[in-house]
Amino acid sequence: MQSRRLYGSRKIYHSLIKQGIDVSEKTVARIMKQLGLKSRTVKKYKATTNSKHPMPVHENHLSQQFSAEAPGEVWMTDITYIPTDEGWLYLASVMDLYTRQIVGFQMGSRMTKKLVLSSLERAYQTHRPVGEVLHHSDRGSQYAAHEYQEKLAEYGMKGSMSRKGNCYDNACIESFHSILKKELVYLDTYVHTLPDLYG
The missing domain is CATH 3.30.420.10 (Ribonuclease H-like superfamily/Ribonuclease H)
Known part of the structure; x- marks a missing residue:
């Protein structure tokens, strides 16, 4: 497959919509299940943050405003x-x-x-x-x-x-x-x- 089995039903759904194929995400998920198709990606976890320290921290000035008006901002x-x-x-x-x-x-x-x-x-x-x-x-x-x-x-x-x-x-x-x-x-x-x- 072109996706190298990286895509789950959601990504395949969006890919099909971009190609002009009218289909629902639920239909994609159902067909994938019937054919035994699923993403081969796996989840692993290892903690990378220790926030329990005595050092000062900054306020959250970004406040989930995930946009900027220019590079380097x-x-x-x-x-x-x-x-x-x-x-x-x-x-x-x-x-x-x-x-x-x-x-x-x-x-x-x-x-x-x-x-x-x-x-x-x-x-x-x-x-x-x-x-x-x-x-x-x-x-x-x-x-x-x-x-x-x-x-x-x-x-x-x-x-x-x-x-x-x-x-x-x-x-x-x-x-x-x-x-x-x-x-x-x-x-x-x-x-x-x-x-x-x-x-």
Whole structure:
């Protein structure tokens, strides 16, 4: 199949509608069930956030307003994990809310402030945004760390953090990470070859 068995009934339904085929999502789901067709994506979980720390946190200035008027206006950040044969790798990403592109990222063997700092520095050095950037993250200790907050101040960025326990406040980049893993990472086995540069 062209979808490589990545699509569930909802994605197939939307694909058919775009092709001008008039069908309901329930019909697609019923036919897929009759034919024994289902997405081969799987769900895995590993916690990546420790919000129980004594460091100060920012207010949620983004407040689920997932839109921007220009590139470099709002950056969203998050950490996710990549399972390999030799253990976990961690991916820290920076997304531009206007373009929905990943403008900076870094991978490492440990989930540390150095990892997220490297991701932020890559994004800034590559794109050099003009004017104040609203920087949104969760309340994880990596993002609340003094060194990270100093770097935001150096770059002229305004901090914003999700409310405690509310994953929807950072939905755009969490959705990207979810799709990345379901449609790519979980379908193959990867070998851990990265040196521990960001521990």
